[in-house]
Amino acid sequence: MSDEISTTGPPPSGPLGGDNEPRGNPWERRDELGTGQGFVEALKLFVVSPVEAFGQTRRKGDYASPLLFAIVVGWVGVLIAKIWETLFGMSILSTFPPELRDQLPFLVGGSSFGLVLSLILAPVYILVALFIWSALLHLCLVLVGGLKHSSAGFEGTFRVVSYTTVAQLGSLVPVLGSVITLVWSIVLGVIGITSLHKSTQGQAIAALLIPLALCCLCVVFFLMTLGAGLMAAFATQG
Amino acid sequence: MEGSQTSQRHLGLLWGAVAASLLLLATRADEFAQTLRGCSFKSFLGLPCPTCGVTRAALELSNLDVASALRINPLATVLMMVLVLGGLVAGVSTFAGHPPREPRWDLRPVERLGLLLVIVANWAYLVANGT
Numbered sequence: 001m002s003d004e005i006s007t008t009g010p011p012p013s014g015p016l017g018g019d020n021e022p023r024g025n026p027w028e029r030r031d032e033l034g035t036g037q038g039f040v041e042a043l044k045l046f047v048v049s050p051v052e053a054f055g056q057t058r059r060k061g062d063y064a065s066p067l068l069f070a071i072v073v074g075w076v077g078v079l080i081a082k083i084w085e086t087l088f089g090m091s092i093l094s095t096f097p098p099e100l101r102d103q104l105p106f107l108v109g110g111s112s113f114g115l116v117l118s119l120i121l122a123p124v125y126i127l128v129a130l131f132i133w134s135a136l137l138h139l140c141l142v143l144v145g146g147l148k149h150s151s152a153g154f155e156g157t158f159r160v161v162s163y164t165t166v167a168q169l170g171s172l173v174p175v176l177g178s179v180i181t182l183v184w185s186i187v188l189g190v191i192g193i194t195s196l197h198k199s200t201q202g203q204a205i206a207a208l209l210i211p212l213a214l215c216c217l218c219v220v221f222f223l224m225t226l227g228a229g230l231m232a233a234f235a236t237q238g
Numbered sequence: 239m240e241g242s243q244t245s246q247r248h249l250g251l252l253w254g255a256v257a258a259s260l261l262l263l264a265t266r267a268d269e270f271a272q273t274l275r276g277c278s279f280k281s282f283l284g285l286p287c288p289t290c291g292v293t294r295a296a297l298e299l300s301n302l303d304v305a306s307a308l309r310i311n312p313l314a315t316v317l318m319m320v321l322v323l324g325g326l327v328a329g330v331s332t333f334a335g336h337p338p339r340e341p342r343w344d345l346r347p348v349e350r351l352g353l354l355l356v357i358v359a360n361w362a363y364l365v366a367n368g369t
Contacts, residue, residue, distance in 0.1 A: 063248035124259050131256040132321070138343070143350055147343040154340055155245055 025056040025163075028065050042069065046166040050188055054195035057159060059152040066162030067130065074126040075119070077168025077181075082115055084174050130165075134158045140210045141193070146203035152196050160192030186212070246337035253338070254329015257322045264300035271297055288361040289314070291369040310369055313360035 023029065026045060030038030045053040138157040141147050150156060167188055170180035186208055193204035263270070271293055279287035291311035298307035299318055307315040328338045345353070363369075 060242065060245050062244050063252050067252065124263070127252075128256055128259050128263070131252065135321070142343055142345055143353060145344075145347070145350060150343070153343060154249065 021060075022056050022058055024058045025053050027069050028058055028061075039069070039072070043073070043166060046163055046188070047169065050191045051195070054160075054163070054192045057163065057192075057196065059159075059196055060155050063155060063158060066159045067127070070130055070162035070165040071123050071126050073165045073168055074130075075122050077165065077171050078122045078126075079119060080168075080171045081177070082118065084171070084177065086115070088174055126165075130158070130161055134161045136211050137161060137189075137207060140207040141197065141199065141203070143210070144203045144206045146193065146199035146207050147197055148199075150197035150199070156196040157193075160189060160196055164188040164192060182212075243337075246339065247332055249340070250328045250332025250337040253325040254332065255325075257325025257329065260322055260325075264296075267297050267300040286361075286364040286369045288357065288364070290364055309367075311360070312363060313356065 026033055026038045026041035028038075028042075033041065042053070045056075134154070134157050137160075138147075138154055141157065147153075152159070164185050167181045167184035170184050171177035173180055186205075189208045190201060190204040193199050193207065194201055197204075199207075277287055277290050279285070280290055289311075292314045295307040295311045295315045296318060298304075298310065299315065304315070304319075307318075331338065
């Protein structure tokens with residue numbers, strides 16, 4: 001009796017729904033899981049098993065789910081970054097020679113009013129940044145021919161960028177947080193693009209690195225200039 | 239089919255919201271620009287990077303000086319205008335029941351080469367212009 005296969009009850013829960021369209025990651029299934037549980041489960045899945053998470057993510061359907069997820073995660077990331085900035089910025093700055101402190105105002109957090117204002121405006125900035133970054137990345141994917149086998153279109157890229165905001169959790173680590181976030185974002189981006197657009201890893205890496213290389217070059221040159229300035233300042237003090 | 243229509247509606251509304259946000263943020267563009275650092279690529283190598291002048295072009299656009307923006311970085315100016323004006327059109331047409339449709343993204347190699355040439359030509363202009 002116990003070996004009988006039940007023909008009633010819910011269908012088996014596999015990663016794919018009808019027409020080979022994934023059923024959705026836990027956040028996209030929040031109607032059945034509940035909003036809080038869906039969010040936490042999705043967050044855990046993207047951190048612990050991003051391949052599985054992007055495998056479950058829908059290719060198309062709506063922009064609202066990924067957008068809402070990214071705004072919540074991104075807002076928390078901004079909050080954490082501001083806290084570290086306030087806690088560590090001043091102490092790091094105090095180790096610099098006095099003549100350099102005035103040139104590095106971005107190391108310290110602003111006023112408490114500025115902090116509150118930036119937290120209020122953060123969702124707007126996140127919305128704009130998500131859309132523009134998605135558009136740039138999509139353009140780069142077009143350039144490298146990474147959308148040849150894709151049926152997800154711009155929405156697929158938007159979903160990748162939105163769920164990649166999970167990497168903002170890297171800012172929990174003080175000082176090195178931004179580096180961890182950057183590397184984690186690239187890894188998640190490659191996984192997401194190969195999963196949602198069916199691009200090769202090479203195409204995904206190239207598309208991600210074209211805009212990042214431009215930014216990184218600027219950052220590298222800025223750090224070199226800063227390092228040279230610091231060495232010169234310390235040398236004159238010594 | 240229903241999901242596709244929802245996606246198109248969402249895209250129109252999202253693009254419209256981004257355009258409206260950018261117009262609002264443009265009123266504070268001068269203050270925002272003061273928090274940005276100059277291009278380290280240019281200060282180190284003496285040559286503009288492919289994205290040099292985007293901030294200045296955006297500032298000119300926020301003052302509705304399209305000609306100056308085009309002189310600083312033509313490609314970035316065109317893209318920013320497409321982003322904002324296209325977003326406003328997309329938002330309004332979505333409300334009117336005609337959401338935007340996505341173009342074909344899988345370009346042929348010759349089309350991709352053309353796109354790349356436009357970017358390189360714009361960079362050459364920046365170098366020649368000393369942007």
